[in-house]
Amino acid sequence: MRLDPAIYRDLLLSLLPELVLTGWALVLLLFVAWRHRTARDLRIAGWLTLLALLSTAVATWWLWWNRAGVQGVVTMIAADDFRWVADWVFLGAAALTVLISFAYLQREQLLVPEYYVLLIFGTLGMMVMAAGADLMVIFLGLELMSVAVYVLAGIDRRRARSAEAALKYFLLGAFASGFLLYGIALVYGATGSTNLGLIGTQVGLMGRPSVMLLAGLALLIVGFAFKIAAVPFHMWAPDVYDGSPTPVTAFMATGVKAAAFAALFRVLNQAFAPVAAWHDILWWLAAVTMIGGNLFALGQRSLKRMLAYSSVAHAGYLLVAVTAGGAAGTSAFLVYVIAYTLMSLGAFAVLTAKGRAGESEVMIDDLAGLASQRPWLAFALAVCMLSLLGFPGTAGFIGKWYILIAATSAGKNTLAAILVITSVVSAGYYLPVIMAMYMKPQPVEHAHVDATLDRWGRAAVAVVVVGLLLFGVWPNRLFDLARSAGNSVQPAATTAANPP
């Protein structure tokens, strides 16, 4: 189905998923204006949110099924497989977040149904970012997402940690947005356009990129690096992840990161493909992020902070996919980000079962003996840890393998070697979790009596575990999807080159 953005109907069609989600967000906003007092209202809002996410996913699926596309025309909105797959990642992350939020919000007495509205707006922002074929649209999506997540981080307003997280995130996020905007301005100055396709053409004609363009590009990268928490722009991440309510942390660590990466991919591949400079910058960024993230994570005693630093490390792995570039790198990114979303959300979901009041107090050693009392919970967390470690049989391994293939086929052997060596380092902090759960005795009798998930939390964890193991053993369909998505985001000239 070929969409012509000049026709009003087609324009609306190409925005169908976003429009559906916006509609639901408004419905939900109206609903919570009247019903926002009891736990039951909160649950209904949650269910409506799931319905909203599901119907949006169906709308996206419909466009994907009909092969909707606007390629070849200068537009502000892209419609390609990359966007649909990215949308599914965001929607999936949001849906799993909703599932683990039911019990959490009630337990922590966070009876604010606006939580779900913000979640939807955040997801909407991510979808706009992935869809943006114009720097302004991407910026719009970024702000929509960020503002929603700033509020979500501070939604537990009775706790100082949560407020601190929100403030820190807001200040540094605003700073990052400033960088990004300034970068966009400079790029506009150098090329006369904010459209990715037009910038790409201009840059191609330019031959040697001008200083203004390079400065703009550098600022863009800095802006994105803040959002994905790459070293050395990661300082906010541990505190913010630690202070936010755990479901929000899960959402931030997966959805927000995936969205920033999706936009980064599109910008670099479509607008700056001919500029060689960003390869070097990202090479170093990836190397430093992998090394830094893994080393910092080694020193953590708190499970939540460890997961926060581990998400920095995983940003490094994803950056390797960006650096590898091309269709293979993009496909690898999508596969990895799907695996990462699952395993990270799974780990945070188990954490909500164990933790009380913010979870930052749950030390890794507090899990001692979990396996003997809560075998399924321990099993789920063990699968997530092994997947994060990149162990064969799990989706994390398949994702890492894909990134390694992309990196080595792009000639980045050193980066591939750094990736595997830092993966070994990561065993130093993922394994202690498994060791605590399985190999250490409980500190006191019945230490884990209250470590339970409600049935929706269990459903989320089950989805995660099944997904991780399934994709770990049989990733064929996932690959087909990722490959077609990876090819779709390339400039026409390089589409052919997607080796295995």
Add this chain to the structure above:
Amino acid sequence: MYARWVLTALLAWPLLAGLAVLLVPARLAKYVALIASVIEFAISVPLWWTFAPAGGMQFVTDQPWIAAWGIHFTVGLDGISLFLVLLTTFLMPLSILGSWSYITKRETGFYTLLLVLTTGMIGVFVALDLFLFYVMWEVMLIPMYFIIGVWGGDNRLYAAIKFFIYTFFGSLLMLVAILVLYLHAGQATGVYSFSYAHLLSQVASLGSTAWWLFGAFFLAFAIKVPMFPLHTWLPDAHVEAPTAGSVILAAILLKMGTYGFLRFALPFFPAVALNQNVQLVIVILSLIGIIYGGLVAMVQPDFKKLIAYSSVAHLGFVMLGIWALTLQSVQGALLIMINHGISTGALFFLAGMIYERRHTRLIEAYGGIARVVPLFAAILTIVSLSSIALPGTNGFVGEFLVLLGSFRTYPIATALATTGVIVAAAYLLTALQRVIYNPLQNPENEKLPDLTPRELVVLIPLLVCILWVGIYPKPFLQRMEPAARALIEQMKPSAAPTAGQP
């Protein structure tokens, strides 16, 4: 028919059985596991007869798995892997029976992991697709990690993580090397595949990259063997692991390293492996392993640690035999791989049995127990003699072949290695004397019960193998010879090995 499904069945059956163990009540777990492992052994036994020595790769199954990357489920057997597979299936029922009374907590988990481990080990030996090989190589890591970490001794956490990190580090570098090989072959031919034969056909054009790749493979396998100075994880893991864990670790897991050299590192990178300096380094490291391992074993107060260091020495012989690359030495190395599995496995079983009675592994805690437990003493003596390589036992045939074969290539090194045999006698006979002879001084040892029928069932098959290989090794050598010959011809196409058995 049998040839088509046997390897797949050997891989799938333990997993299904593991699932069954999870489902039955905990007190039945060991029975189900034992029956499953006996069936597994029964499935594998006809391999011995149906295997055609000159037939190259046999029992091959090839199914597409992850089409996008050209990954296939390809398995097959040749004269090198046949015995390792049989050794695995042979030792599993014994290990389960040997854990019968040793494992008292979380039995379901233990026996499930043992069965999963079986799949991983067999998978390593039969995989003919490098992706499959890598997956299997890693898959066996997790069960072993848990077996050491959950059911191990006092210092088990340290031993478990050390074992994991060492192996994981080596294998991840190998992963990168596999990827580079894959891309190299893909770019050269346009066919992207992890098939062993396909990658092997393209290694000639690697050039200097081969050095890096060899290094990565070498590290992964040398850690596993373990070669000096990468052996430090071994004593910890061996000592802390429960009996079945030690047995499997020594008998099978270490062989994965030497198997890796024979199957991958040597044929893939002949130019590097045959380089004089590389050979010199590896032979020296093997020698250090033989002599240093023996000397350190001599001063160990802990019986299990003594056996662990003796493994370092035995595997040094294997490495020497492999690197000497004559028909006798390679056959000898293959035979030591099996012998070490049988003899050291038996030693660990015996150590575990006496530990169950006295709850100490210290040699000095015993002494003079030959009078109290005569059966135990007799079997320990026979097994120790086989480990020392006394003529008439299996150990002699293997070490003799290695020394004979290596002497042609490395006379000086072989002469030095021969002292390793003497050192072995020194540490094992001393230990033997201190444990079962000497005067009986410790009153606690006066009431030790002798071996039970169950323990005899574990040990007698091993004794039979010790004598069988020692007296009539021909069926083994016959099945190994064509594979060993093929390997040498592949490595040195110019100098075909001289025929004939010793």
